[in-house]
Amino acid sequence: MPSREPLSAPRTATEDRPGPQLLELAAACGVATRFTDWQGEETAVSRSTIEAVLTAMGLDVSGPEAVDDSLQEVRLRPWRRTLPPVVVAREGRAHQVPVHVPHGDPVELLVELEGGGWAGLRQVDRWVDPVRVDGRLTGRATFELPDDLPLGWHVLRARTPSGDADCPVVVTPDVLDLPEALQRGRSWGYQVQLYSVRSSRSWGVGDLADLAEVASWAAGQGAGWVLVNPLAAASPVAPMEPSPYLPTTRRFVNPLYLRVEDVREVAYLPPAERAAVEALAAGCRPANTDPGEIDRDAAWAAKREALEVVFRHGRTPAREAAFRRYVAEEDPGLSAFATWCALAERYGTTAADWPEEVSTPERAAASGALDALAGRVEFHRWLQWQCDEQLRTAQDLATAPGTGPGIVHDLAVGVHPDGADVWSLGDALAHGVTVGAPPDAFNQQGQDWSQPPWRPDRLAEQAYAPFRDMVRTILRHAGGVRVDHVLGLFRLWCIPAGAPASEGTYVRLDHEALIGILALEAQRAGAVVVGEDLGTVEPWVREYLAERGVLGSAVLWFEYDGASPRPPEDYRELAMATVTVHDLPPTAGYLAQEHVALRDRLGLLTRPVEEERRRDRAEQDRILGLVRERGLLAAGAGEQDTVEALHRYLALAPSLMLGVSLVDAVGDRRTQNQPGTSLEHPNWKMPLTGPDGRVVLLDDLPADARARSLARAVQEAVHGGASA
Numbered sequence: 001m002p003s004r005e006p007l008s009a010p011r012t013a014t015e016d017r018p019g020p021q022l023l024e025l026a027a028a029c030g031v032a033t034r035f036t037d038w039q040g041e042e043t044a045v046s047r048s049t050i051e052a053v054l055t056a057m058g059l060d061v062s063g064p065e066a067v068d069d070s071l072q073e074v075r076l077r078p079w080r081r082t083l084p085p086v087v088v089a090r091e092g093r094a095h096q097v098p099v100h101v102p103h104g105d106p107v108e109l110l111v112e113l114e115g116g117g118w119a120g121l122r123q124v125d126r127w128v129d130p131v132r133v134d135g136r137l138t139g140r141a142t143f144e145l146p147d148d149l150p151l152g153w154h155v156l157r158a159r160t161p162s163g164d165a166d167c168p169v170v171v172t173p174d175v176l177d178l179p180e181a182l183q184r185g186r187s188w189g190y191q192v193q194l195y196s197v198r199s200s201r202s203w204g205v206g207d208l209a210d211l212a213e214v215a216s217w218a219a220g221q222g223a224g225w226v227l228v229n230p231l232a233a234a235s236p237v238a239p240m241e242p243s244p245y246l247p248t249t250r251r252f253v254n255p256l257y258l259r260v261e262d263v264r265e266v267a268y269l270p271p272a273e274r275a276a277v278e279a280l281a282a283g284c285r286p287a288n289t290d291p292g293e294i295d296r297d298a299a300w301a302a303k304r305e306a307l308e309v310v311f312r313h314g315r316t317p318a319r320e321a322a323f324r325r326y327v328a329e330e331d332p333g334l335s336a337f338a339t340w341c342a343l344a345e346r347y348g349t350t351a352a353d354w355p356e357e358v359s360t361p362e363r364a365a366a367s368g369a370l371d372a373l374a375g376r377v378e379f380h381r382w383l384q385w386q387c388d389e390q391l392r393t394a395q396d397l398a399t400a401p402g403t404g405p406g407i408v409h410d411l412a413v414g415v416h417p418d419g420a421d422v423w424s425l426g427d428a429l430a431h432g433v434t435v436g437a438p439p440d441a442f443n444q445q446g447q448d449w450s451q452p453p454w455r456p457d458r459l460a461e462q463a464y465a466p467f468r469d470m471v472r473t474i475l476r477h478a479g480g481v482r483v484d485h486v487l488g489l490f491r492l493w494c495i496p497a498g499a500p501a502s503e504g505t506y507v508r509l510d511h512e513a514l515i516g517i518l519a520l521e522a523q524r525a526g527a528v529v530v531g532e533d534l535g536t537v538e539p540w541v542r543e544y545l546a547e548r549g550v551l552g553s554a555v556l557w558f559e560y561d562g563a564s565p566r567p568p569e570d571y572r573e574l575a576m577a578t579v580t581v582h583d584l585p586p587t588a589g590y591l592a593q594e595h596v597a598l599r600d601r602l603g604l605l606t607r608p609v610e611e612e613r614r615r616d617r618a619e620q621d622r623i624l625g626l627v628r629e630r631g632l633l634a635a636g637a638g639e640q641d642t643v644e645a646l647h648r649y650l651a652l653a654p655s656l657m658l659g660v661s662l663v664d665a666v667g668d669r670r671t672q673n674q675p676g677t678s679l680e681h682p683n684w685k686m687p688l689t690g691p692d693g694r695v696v697l698l699d700d701l702p703a704d705a706r707a708r709s710l711a712r713a714v715q716e717a718v719h720g721g722a723s724a
């Protein structure tokens with residue numbers, strides 16, 4: 001395990017200190033000028049970092065006068081609008097709304113309810129001095145939303161002598177309700193990297209039919225859910241990005257995960273076309289038993305060719321109508337994504353290198369340049385429809401036994417800097433800065449994830465529609481969502497382009513709005529929300545998440561109270577507890593210190609490997625000693641018994657969700673992802689293998705004695721009974 005020894009944080013040079021006006025502008029925009037590092041020390045942010053972040057937010061800070069002008073512009077923004085761009089309120093709570101009109105003008109406010117009907121607002125007796133805006137004296141009236149508005153997306157309408165205005169009103173759950181299955185008690189499930197889990201019918205990579213099989217098998221073991229890696233789309237052009245946490249969009253699905261034979265129209269193909277599809281599948285299947293790296297590009301080339309055959313065959317009128325309904329539900333975002341895919345196929349994935357006429361969605365639509373690509377745009381829309389249908393099937397199978405929420409999707413923290421979202425969402429994402437993490441005990445130089453952050457101001461001006469649409473699409477056929485780095489809904493560590501990760505600063509987002517909208521969409525979908533809240537966390541954040549009904553995360557090896565491992569009885573109830581995560585080796589490999597050996601081979605250690613092994617062994621022994629004290633592990637126990645004992649120990653926690661990695665069920669040892677590496681390690685390319693290094697297929701799971709034994713152990717520990 002990485003060192004917990006204190007590290008020295010960089011200090012700001014005197015000559016790079018920001019002036020008072022720049023500090024005031026930063027504060028007005030939610031840009032931190034000082035922050036407390038992981039050691040509890042307060043650190044000042046450099047002037048150059050603050051300027052770079054504010055520039056990325058569209059502000060001119062090129063000199064003192066420009067800073068003054070930008071500060072004045074930020075101060076006057078709300079006064080230039082009759083209504084805020086959006087109002088986000090909590091159910092059952094009154095919420096005040098500022099309204100700006102020419103000084104002395106009357107104003108009337110009404111809420112048009114999403115489900116029909118109207119509600120009036122009461123004006124609050126609160127005097128605010130008028131402000132001169134663009135030569136006109138502007139006043140502020142304060143109104144109060146009634147506390148009995150129903151959940152949903154409503155419209156606030158203002159009527160004034162000088163004109164009408166409106167804005168969305170979002171009423172969110174005060175506390176997100178747990179799905180019915182979790183209200184009945186604790187539930188356990190499997191953590192699965194889908195691309196790695198193949199069957200004899202796969203095309204060299206795990207797919208949505210395999211997900212349905214995993215979910216059905218898991219339910220048969222007593223599991224209530226399957227947490228799957230982000231399924232978000234990568235580029236349709238080779239080389240395909242292997243990391244599921246660096247997608248081109250977070251909203252739509254990678255069609256690589258389609259099972260071609262499960263597309264309904266395949267059954268109606270003429271014999272020659274059907275034979276062509278079967279030949280393409282047969283060419284991919286030998287890869288299913290290859291323990292080497294997964295070849296996404298080969299699998300996608302074959303699937304794309306086969307899917308194009310099916311697409312050209314056409315649809316019945318009923319199927320065409322279903323397709324059009326799907327497009328209408330997901331547009332305009334779906335068509336924007338499909339357009340980017342078509343353009344990427346023609347010009348490559350870097351939009352900065354595209355012709356000027358297609359460099360933005362607006363220019364592409366106005367230029368007529370897309371006419372020649374209409375067929376490809378339609379193909380990529382159709383692929384997403386097929387993904388949607390196969391996801392629905394997987395969720396239906398996962399929830400049929402009634403044991404839990406079914407499929408839980410993983411939401412990555414951001415997107416590829418040259419991806420579809422960057423092209424289609426425009427200035428909702430900031431340019432010139434990237435998201436990462438500050439230095440901590442585990443990453444001494446900090447982390448740069450190369451992903452553009454949300455622009456808080458533009459996101460609010462768009463009424464959080466890009467965020468809402470993303471969450472809503474992910475939850476269409478899901479029982480839950482895990483939000484990677486949920487802290488990013490509170491603040492993001494933003495790093496100026498070209499600067500080291502340590503030279504960033506925090507930018508605050510409106511967490512009340514983002515968490516509220518997430519909770520609203522989850523409640524409507526009947527889904528659970530799990531926030532990955534590991535790492536450097538402000539003390540109040542976990543309390544806030546629990547208050548809103550969002551589960552946290554607890555990882556056995558990371559749960560410490562000071563210098564001592566935290567007893568499982570002290571874990572949070574509102575949490576998903578796991579022994580391991582995808583950034584660590586499977587438990588068998590962790591016990592064998594595979595993570596130390598791997599980091600040593602890759603030159604990632606900061607201490608001699610012998611010392612690292614001693615420290616790691618001491619930390620493992622502290623936890624294993626507690627497991628033995630509970631009578632769960634005998635002296636001299638073997639690897640499998642130890643893995644099962646650790647899961648029984650974890651089950652002593654009151655946490656509502658207990659996760660079991662599928663790699664632990666089959667005795668895999670290889671690390672799926674080694675943080676701090678790119679090409680040095682085959683991240684996200686490892687197929688599921690057993691202790692002997694041979695591939696484990698889904699076909700093998702029902703008879704796998706090791707998997708059945710671990711499932712029995714967990715089922716008995718959680719529910720006190722044997723699995724089915």
